Amino acid sequence: MLFHSPEFILLSAITLLLFWRLPRTRTPILAVANILFYAASGWPYLLLFLAIASLTYWFSVLIHRGVRPKLLLWIGVGGSLLNLAIFKYTAFAVTNLERLLHLGLDPKLFQLLLPVGISFYTFQLVAYLVDVYRGDLKPARSLIEFWVFIAFFAQLIAGPIMRGKDFLPQIAEHDGHRFQFERFKYGIFLFLIGLSKKVILSDTIGPLADKFFNQGAAVGGLEAWIGAYLFAFQIYFDFSAYSDMAVGIGHMFGYQLTDNFKTPYLSGNPAEFWRRWHITLSRWIRDYVYIPLGGSRHGEFRAMAAIVVAMTLSGFWHGAAWTFIAWGIFHGLLSAFHRLWTRQVAERVKLPVPAWVTRWLSIFLMFQATTIGWVFFRANGMTVALTMVKRMLTLSDLHLTRTNLTYLVLVAALFLLHLAEFWFRTRQRALYETWRRWLPGPVRALAYTLAVVLAVVMASTKQMTFIYFRF
Amino acid sequence: MKSSLKWVLIYLLVIQFGLGYVIPTSWTYDQRIRYEVFKEDTTVLDVVLDQIKARIDREDLTDYVIILGDSVGYSGPGGPDQSIGYYMSQISREQGRPLTVFNLALPAMQTGDLYTVLLKLRAKGIATPRLVINLLHAGFVVRAPYPPVVFWLDNDLKQMDPDSWSRFRQHLIDAGRAKEDPLLTALFQRYIAPHVSLLRYRPVIKGELMSLFSAREVYDTRAWTEKPGLAELLQGYEYQIGFNPAPVDLTEQNPQIYFLQKIMDLTRNDQVLYYLTPTNQELMKPNVTNPGYRENVTRISEWMTAQGVDYLDLESALDPSLFADHVHLTPEGYRVLAGRLLEQLNQPAKQ
Numbered sequence: 001m002l003f004h005s006p007e008f009i010l011l012s013a014i015t016l017l018l019f020w021r022l023p024r025t026r027t028p029i030l031a032v033a034n035i036l037f038y039a040a041s042g043w044p045y046l047l048l049f050l051a052i053a054s055l056t057y058w059f060s061v062l063i064h065r066g067v068r069p070k071l072l073l074w075i076g077v078g079g080s081l082l083n084l085a086i087f088k089y090t091a092f093a094v095t096n097l098e099r100l101l102h103l104g105l106d107p108k109l110f111q112l113l114l115p116v117g118i119s120f121y122t123f124q125l126v127a128y129l130v131d132v133y134r135g136d137l138k139p140a141r142s143l144i145e146f147w148v149f150i151a152f153f154a155q156l157i158a159g160p161i162m163r164g165k166d167f168l169p170q171i172a173e174h175d176g177h178r179f180q181f182e183r184f185k186y187g188i189f190l191f192l193i194g195l196s197k198k199v200i201l202s203d204t205i206g207p208l209a210d211k212f213f214n215q216g217a218a219v220g221g222l223e224a225w226i227g228a229y230l231f232a233f234q235i236y237f238d239f240s241a242y243s244d245m246a247v248g249i250g251h252m253f254g255y256q257l258t259d260n261f262k263t264p265y266l267s268g269n270p271a272e273f274w275r276r277w278h279i280t281l282s283r284w285i286r287d288y289v290y291i292p293l294g295g296s297r298h299g300e301f302r303a304m305a306a307i308v309v310a311m312t313l314s315g316f317w318h319g320a321a322w323t324f325i326a327w328g329i330f331h332g333l334l335s336a337f338h339r340l341w342t343r344q345v346a347e348r349v350k351l352p353v354p355a356w357v358t359r360w361l362s363i364f365l366m367f368q369a370t371t372i373g374w375v376f377f378r379a380n381g382m383t384v385a386l387t388m389v390k391r392m393l394t395l396s397d398l399h400l401t402r403t404n405l406t407y408l409v410l411v412a413a414l415f416l417l418h419l420a421e422f423w424f425r426t427r428q429r430a431l432y433e434t435w436r437r438w439l440p441g442p443v444r445a446l447a448y449t450l451a452v453v454l455a456v457v458m459a460s461t462k463q464m465t466f467i468y469f470r471f
Numbered sequence: 472m473k474s475s476l477k478w479v480l481i482y483l484l485v486i487q488f489g490l491g492y493v494i495p496t497s498w499t500y501d502q503r504i505r506y507e508v509f510k511e512d513t514t515v516l517d518v519v520l521d522q523i524k525a526r527i528d529r530e531d532l533t534d535y536v537i538i539l540g541d542s543v544g545y546s547g548p549g550g551p552d553q554s555i556g557y558y559m560s561q562i563s564r565e566q567g568r569p570l571t572v573f574n575l576a577l578p579a580m581q582t583g584d585l586y587t588v589l590l591k592l593r594a595k596g597i598a599t600p601r602l603v604i605n606l607l608h609a610g611f612v613v614r615a616p617y618p619p620v621v622f623w624l625d626n627d628l629k630q631m632d633p634d635s636w637s638r639f640r641q642h643l644i645d646a647g648r649a650k651e652d653p654l655l656t657a658l659f660q661r662y663i664a665p666h667v668s669l670l671r672y673r674p675v676i677k678g679e680l681m682s683l684f685s686a687r688e689v690y691d692t693r694a695w696t697e698k699p700g701l702a703e704l705l706q707g708y709e710y711q712i713g714f715n716p717a718p719v720d721l722t723e724q725n726p727q728i729y730f731l732q733k734i735m736d737l738t739r740n741d742q743v744l745y746y747l748t749p750t751n752q753e754l755m756k757p758n759v760t761n762p763g764y765r766e767n768v769t770r771i772s773e774w775m776t777a778q779g780v781d782y783l784d785l786e787s788a789l790d791p792s793l794f795a796d797h798v799h800l801t802p803e804g805y806r807v808l809a810g811r812l813l814e815q816l817n818q819p820a821k822q
Contacts, residue, residue: 007656445478452479453486456669457676 003195003245011036011153016252020179027171030148030253037153038116045115049151052083056125057146060132060139073133077126084122087112092320117157119317123284124150128164130288137164145171154249158242160260160280170255177254190248192451197241200458205234205414208407213378217387220397222404224388228371229411231378233418236265239278263422265370265415268362269342270335273370285314304339308332318377323385327376334369367415483669490668496522498675502551503574505678512674513623516575516588517665520595523573527597535571536816537592539585540605543748544576546805548795550690553802558809570813582610582730583621583628583639589737590631602743603812604734607798608750608764608786609713610727611771613720617709619646620726630661635733639726694801695754695794702754705797714755716763721774728774735778744815745775746783748798749808753791783815 015033019026038046059076063069095107128150131137140146148171155162212219212227219227243260250257264277274282293306308329315328351358372389379385391397424431435444499505499519508515527535538544538556546554556574563570575588585604592599614620620639621628625648629636636643643649652660664670695701704710723729735743747768752759759765768786775782788811793804800808 005656007654007659441474442478445475445482448475448479449482449486452483453669457673457680 003191003198003242007040008037012249012252015153019253023175023177026174027142027144027148030152030171031144034147034151034153034156038151038156041116048083048115049121050147052080052125053121053147053150054143055079056129056150057140057143060129060146063129063133064139069133073129076129080122080125080129084118087114087118089320120159120161121150121156123161123281123317124163127161127284127288131164137168140164140168141172152250152255154253155246155257158239158246159278160243160246160258161284162258162280166258167255174254180254183251183254187248187251187253190251191245192248192455194241194244194246194248195455196451197237197244199455201414201417202234202238202241204458205230205237208410209234209378213380216380216384219388219391220399221391221395222398222400224375224392225371226404226407226411228375228378228388228392229414230407232265232367232371232374233411233414235374235377236261236418263418263425265367265418266363266422267366267370268359269366270331270338270369273366274331274335281314281317285310289313300339300343304336307335307339311335322382323376323379326382326385327373330373330376334373487668490672494672494675496526498679502554502557503545504577506545506578507682508674508678509577509623511677513627514665514671515674516591516624518671518675519575520591520597524595524597530571532571533598534600535573536601536603537599538572538574538576538603539580539588540576540603541580541607541748542576542578543607543798543800544574544580544603544605545578546574546576547578547799548690549692549800549802549805553690553692553805555805555809555812558806559813562806562810562813568817576605577623579618579622581618581620581622582606582727582734583619583635584624586635586730586733586737587621587624587628587631589734591627593737594631599738599741599743601816602738602741603816604743604745605748606731606745606771606775607713607748608767608771611719611721611725611767612713612715613717614642614646614726615712616642616645617647619643619648620730621648625649626660632733635729638729642726692795692801694792695751695796696792698796701796705754710797711758714758714761714764716758716761716767718763719767719770721770732778735780742781742816744781744783744812746812746815747771747775747786749785749789749794749800749804750787751791751794751797752787754794755797759787781815783811785811 011033015029018029022029035046035050038049056076056079059072063072063076091107091111094105094110097103098105098107128137132139140149145168149162149164149167152162152167209227209230212223212230215223215227240261247257247259258280260279262276262279264273267273267276290306290310293309294302295306296303309332311332312325312328315324315326315331318324318327372392375388375392376382376385379388439447499508499515500522504516504519526532536559538559544555546556551557554574555576556572559572560570577584580588589599619625619642621636621643625636625643629649636649640649651657719725721728723732750759768784772782772784785808789800789804789807793800793807795801795804
């Protein structure tokens with residue numbers, strides 16, 4: 001069920017109405033809404049999700065009571081990961097086994113339809129269970145409350161990956177929440193921002209990026225850069241659109257969901273990038289993979305190795321293909337190199353140039369590195385990805401045509417838009433006040449109406465899905 | 472905010488009731504339906520039909536021609552002013568008998584689509600006193616499963632003639648059509664979207680907005696002899712299958728025949744001119760000289776004649792120099808074809 005589909009809008013509207021009109025039954029209302037939302041993708045998947053969620057909840061209660069905590073933690077986490085592995089990685093494993101051992105297996109027979117949101121809910125389940133085991137979190141007060149937390153329909157499919165300690169207390173207290181019109185309005189505002197990003201920007205840029213990536217290994221150096229730049233913006237607008245809409249819906253219900261993006265292409269290094277891109281995943285990887293692997297507690301080499309392993313796992317989480325693993329390794333190596341550079345060079349050598357110059361230079365370089373990484377993420381296979389990256393780095397087979405120059409202007413315009421978003425987001429409260437104070441109601445209304453009209457007009461009838469839905 | 476909300480509602484109401492009056496007809500129809508807009512959303516056909524209906528009522532038209540067909544009827548690769556409908560109007564004007572022509576042909580349309588358009592015309596109360604329909608040999612050959620017998624309008628057919636749709640449901644599914652929308656989406660599309668002006672005119676406005684940012688369309692109307700690589704391209708399966716020399720099935724088991732009979736039943740009281748689309752006899756020589764293919768053309772002509780309809784076999788009627796490829800024509804080719812069709816239309820109708 002896509003956010004910009006009529007069935008989602010209807011479900012949200014009815015749920016919101018009941019949620020605010022019947023304050024004492026908010027938990028069951030949301031539980032039913034979650035069930036209806038997930039059932040749209042298929043009842044068997046809903047039953048599977050309900051079963052795994054119930055088991056995780058009961059395990060958490062037992063762990064909290066001290067009943068075989070370590071064993072139940074392993075079974076609970078192992079069960080969730082096994083569920084993910086079966087659906088997501090079986091065909092990949094069989095394909096590679098077949099390549100190595102020639103067992104006569106047909107990987108297509110093992111290609112299962114991926115339950116929607118499985119990667120996201122698995123990470124939420126694992127985090128919840130580990131947090132309860134560590135004593136950082138008390139279990140939810142009831143299964144139904146846990147279900148509302150784990151399957152909240154606004155963020156179930158593509159995050160943000162919520163933590164129990166952030167979200168469960170909000171659910172526990174929501175019966176006492178009063179409707180705040182300002183907050184509701186802000187939720188609508190975020191939802192519309194997200195909707196516009198999706199239908200006006202992402203869905204328009206997507207086919208342009210496809211045009212370059214569909215050329216495969218035949219693409220020239222400049223075209224490869226253009227395709228990768230366009231995809232960089234497509235995936236940003238697509239994924240951040242979903243997050244904006246999810247956070248916006250959260251506000252409409254009076255919840256504060258965690259922000260997932262902070263204009264990431266303005267990052268000056270890999271560490272900053274992961275603090276601004278898919279923030280909740282980065283935190284998850286840090287807390288449940290990087291730190292348990294030793295983090296920075298065992299010296300530089302172990303820390304760098306842990307970064308590479310964590311980022312590789314992050315890549316593999318995105319998809320069962322070598323290209324995603326390569327994307328993870330690429331970012332792992334980039335982060336490790338940056339750590340080495342910071343420790344060995346940057347902290348010792350002071351460049352004789354103003355700070356703003358180094359800042360912008362590092363943003364420029366980081367954006368190029370991120371763009372190269374996206375080639376692995378998007379390309380149809382490793383051979384194509386490696387060929388494209390080789391052409392990008394060697395700048396070979398450049399075609400400086402008028403069309404390509406137009407595309408470069410478009411890329412520059414998209415980057416300026418990204419800057420504008422940063423400027424807007426960092427000043428949004430003051431801007432809103434100015435907007436409200438200086439412009440009369442009819443003029444503001446005209447702008448709102450035009451925004452709605454533009455979003456409706458530009459929406460594709462094909463209802464393009466969000467890229468991250470497939471993870 | 473509350474005051475803004477009030478104004479938003481007022482603006483939306485203005486859009487709801489005023490949008491239809493400010494969208495020019497040329498945004499949807501210029502000598503033919505604007506294909507780019509139609510491709511974005513096929514519901515734009517309803518907008519066009521309503522505009523045609525309004526014009527017929529306004530000008531009290533009783534004698535006009537409606538063209539139905541595929542890309543040849545649409546007159547690709549030429550522009551609107553190089554299309555059959557345009558030339559038919561122009562020639563009839565020159566002859567002192569001005570004729571209004573509505574060209575509803577669109578690329579890739581199949582017989583199932585043509586039948587559905589006719590159902591829509593009936594539903595809108597648009598009479599079809601004179602119709603011109605082009606047929607192609609490719610339409611009669613086995614669909615295995617591509618192309619689907621309803622290429623664009625399977626959702627409309629499902630609503631308007633569920634029996635016919637059900638009959639070919641499996642074929643449509645095999646050919647990648649007949650996709651089921653979720654219930655709410657289907658209900659929304661059927662009962663709400665057509666009545667919300669913004670949704671109804673959405674593809675039209677989008678098409679116009681996008682055209683502001685895209686290069687002006689260039690129509691490649693060169694003759695086929697000036698297109699290197701064309702002959703090789705036409706050796707591809709998707710082109711060759713249209714010349715399949717295996718005997719065509721002329722029973723109702725063939726979806727082409729089924730829908731042709733449906734069209735004939737529906738237009739029994741109208742003057743309908745069917746014609747077999749001209750084919751480039753030089754470019755496609757190995758195909759069109761195949762005895763199986765020739766036999767098929769003869770059998771199709773005999774079958775059409777046996778139905779008692781007005782039928783023109785133009786398969787080998789045009790000079791190869793008038794072609795842009797295997798079946799599409801140069802502007803001059805379309806002008807010649809328009810003349811032939813007009814000549815036939817002006818003959819006394821068969822009873």
